[in-house]
Amino acid sequence: MTKEMQENDFIVSKTDLKGRITYVNKIFMTMADYKEEELLGKPHNIIRHPDMPRAVFKLLWDRVQNKEEIFAFVKNKTKNGDDYWVYANVTPSLDANGHIIGYYSVRRKPNPKALKIIEGLYAKMLSAERSGGMEASTQVLLDALVANGGMSYDEFISFIQE
Ligand SMILES: Cc1cc2nc3c(=O)[nH]c(=O)nc-3n(C[C@H](O)[C@H](O)[C@H](O)COP(=O)(O)O)c2cc1C
Numbered sequence: 001m002t003k004e005m006q007e008n009d010f011i012v013s014k015t016d017l018k019g020r021i022t023y024v025n026k027i028f029m030t031m032a033d034y035k036e037e038e039l040l041g042k043p044h045n046i047i048r049h050p051d052m053p054r055a056v057f058k059l060l061w062d063r064v065q066n067k068e069e070i071f072a073f074v075k076n077k078t079k080n081g082d083d084y085w086v087y088a089n090v091t092p093s094l095d096a097n098g099h100i101i102g103y104y105s106v107r108r109k110p111n112p113k114a115l116k117i118i119e120g121l122y123a124k125m126l127s128a129e130r131s132g133g134m135e136a137s138t139q140v141l142l143d144a145l146v147a148n149g150g151m152s153y154d155e156f157i158s159f160i161q162e
Pocket of ligand 1: 014020049057075076
């Protein structure tokens, strides 16, 4: 079953430098069907859905480790085997010296129209990934940006969400 986020909900989590969960809010637990103690200290891929291309997570980690934020559409898997889509904003948290001390993600309800585009795109990326690896998958994404008038990834993602 596919679960849907409510219009005004925010799903929040924080991780350490390795992507292990250090904080989740109540809505996170409700959506993912996990209790707090089942999540804290666990790698964030605990809710990874097999439909997600690896290239999306590579882009995510490249960005945040470079002290940049990223917006991404992510399909997650719940403990009960259900799934739910989110529109995520992931950011690095910096200390006073500018060193990364962890990561933070806030998700809201994705625009259903955007998901129609993203589901097709991710399916293509995943199949490219199976035959040609991460590089082929990333190329599918780059080709989609060219086909959309040469928008950047950021422009494309915010354009389809709004
Ligand atoms: C703050 C933060 C939040 C994340 N949230 C998710 C998430 O909700 N779902 C997810 O599948 N991966 C999330 N990730 C990415 C995971 O760390 C991981 O890269 C991804 O699940 C792919 O796992 P894998 O490399 O084992 O395939 C998040 C990473 C960070 C830093």
